[in-house]
Amino acid sequence: MDAFEAEELQSRMQAGIDLAKRLGAAGARLAFQRTDKIDCGFEAGRLKDTGRKQSLSYGVEVLVEGRKGNTSSNRLQDLETMIERAVTLARVGSIAHFDAYPAPGNPASVKTCSDSTRQLSRERMIEACQQIVDIIKDYDPTLFITCAANRTASENVLVTSGGVIHWAERTHWELGAFVQRTTGTDMLFAGYRRGWCDLNEFYDPALIAQKIVTDLRLGESIAAPVRGKLPVYVPPETVGQLLRPVFMGTNGRNVTKGDSPLAGRLNEPVLASSLTIIDNPHQDYGSGSRIIDNYGIPTEQQTIFEKGRLKRYLYDLDSAGLAGARPTGNNSCAPYSPAILPGTRSSSQLLADIKDGLYVRDLIGFGQSNIINGDFSGNVGLGYRIKDGRIIGRVKNTMIAGNLYHLLKEDVLPSSDTEYQGRYPHLVIDGVSVSAP
């Protein structure tokens, strides 16, 4: 969008706010997004498709007599109609737990847009995917390999009756592969993907391929079934998945509505003292980085658990009003870029100390059950048996189960090293229930 187009759009959105007010709204919020994405995909180790996706969408929210009405569309020519519809909807809409849209704050300065990512061409993405495929095929030419890359450039405009006029650009790339090995009725799946806003050293096809080959090598032999209460070694790629129930618990709306088991537990030791969990939306070029929320409220770097103690719930504007709390600038009351602070010992040292345990690389079906309570049960999609500090083979037909709040409160050790984004370390979680036939 050039400067002229941006100015024209902003003035059209400002006119939309004025229209909402003329129709009786006490306030209004308009958010516009335009995205341009190019991609390529490999199937069975061969280039299969390339494409482009251009999209435009906008959302309208109006406040009428203390209630909200929301509409959305991708037809800019219908903007005025959608505003009128939002005003009508507000008659039966949700109660707004705030009086007015907030005035502009002072957001942090965070880089989210990179020219090098914007210039990432389809041809270069095809080259990267081909390199990944070639490395994996060198290891085993019979593998079934899918590989994909994409590059997105987007523009967001937010205009509110509180005076917020915010325009932001963002770029992002993703590159990854997924491999399937079939031997009789035995199948092994291994995959790895990276993404970032800047096209830096993280864009590394060889490293992505090597991560997958490492998993394939570790899974070459099958270990005897393992059962009982065991320590589980969790790599950073799986840690984020395990934290989902915790962030459902710290969701301020869930807390206020009575859905969270963490309600009323501020400042209590909820997790092990080894765990400090923060939300850091201000990392330059971070995939989850963001400087304002959907209402224009500046986002914050914040500590959610400090040495295991619950320090805060996360609130968007409406949920904060409902709870009588201060909004933390978190859309949908969820963290943008959560991170666990690293521990003191390396992941290889932690692994070496495990006498008998399980390395869980991928869980199938985690999050499909009643996880808000912390109870989980998941099929180990890809996992390895650990014996005397060494990985001795892949486990099959194995499930792990437990209550995440109980497990993360006991003996949990984060590693000193983290994955490439610096967010998650490896974790060793003791006492996980493991079952197998």
Add this chain to the structure above:
Amino acid sequence: MKNRLLEALKKNSADYAEIRVETEENTHLAYRGQEVESAVSSTFSGGMARACVKGGWGMVAFDSLDNLGEHVEEACRCAALVGKEKTDLAEVEPHEEEHPAMLARDPRGIGLDEKLRLIQRYNKIILGAHPSVESSMVSYGDSFRTVYFASTRGHYCMEERPRIYCAFQVTARNGSLVQRTHDSVASAVTYDAVVGLEEKVRQTADRAVALLKAPKVNGGPKTVVLDHRLGGVFVHEAFGHLSEADFLYENPKLRNLMVLGREMGPATLNVVDDGSLDRRIGTLWCDDEGTPTRKTYLIKNGSLAGHLHSLETAAKMDARPTGNARAIGRGYPPVVRMTNTYIENGPVPVKEIFADIEEGIYACDAFGGQTEFEMFTFSAGYGYRIEQGEIGELVRDVVLAGNVFETLKAIDGIANDLEICEGAGGCGKGGQAPLPVTFGAPHIRIRDVIIGGEH
């Protein structure tokens, strides 16, 4: 629109091209706890042009309906970058069809106030059910999607695909123990399907309260009886996805594993996918490549009998297209998906299914499920112990997992009480979710299923 699509296709320079344009209107209302949580209305239009050159695909998603021919041209350019082999797509007889929706009671003619009163009534039932009911979520939604499709093969389809749904979730709490139950109803036929659900809502609330006192199920291998819904999720997740030929056609080892005629289960096991089943939410006249839908046996008399196909997978596996290439909406390419998938009735009266089980689990309802080909995990909403053939104590956190080949062979009882479930959720694959599907089964008994749980 037909003429605009056909005009746009004149820009084709590929071996094959198609263009799909969609419009959709959606309404969503929800209560959470005592208050209205959301009142949202949306309207979108857009589409996708696809082209195939020497076996390589170009795909262009667009929101603007201006200059449709340019999108076709760009898709052809993208495809030309890719293709190095031969375009191989199955033939389907050229046809032109228009299928307006035939709604018994159209939700678009019903006021917001009435829809809101309906879910308010359900919400009150939940909140008044018991002091331990902490919160509720009751939502109503309707969507009306119109799909226009044309291809260079001479196919043209227009189809309206309406959907109406109502979903309710109950949260009960006792100290730090939180239990959630849910249920939902969906229809492609009438608004009346979501009216009169008071008893179903009450049962959902009562179950959440009862689960607070229910013990966790113990882990380990057990004989399990699945109810209609969980049996349906099992056949969808554990087996249905494995039958989708886009996973198979370029993968010789997997093709060998899923070769037609392979014995999969007992001779009484028949599994079907039927996109032409009468006016269900998974039903459509033509798929998103313009192929008419039909009934396909995936397992017949215990043996593998068919796969689900797109034009490309059918050509490459020397099969007939089954009408299973589906896109979740504008901007997405069609991929091979299920429609209405179910296990047909077996020979056993339902009482006999439980009769000779000394110790087992009756697993009911589905929280969800996920599969990685042979491995599956799915969560029951709740369950009961079975002792000496009798259904006993309520238990919670019933998660089942296993290997589909072993589990299908371990089926040793199929009842004669098939029910097909139409709910608010849907199927996910390749970033396209939730796609409207139905699933169902009679009660089925399976030996030695791994139940997840603590020791």
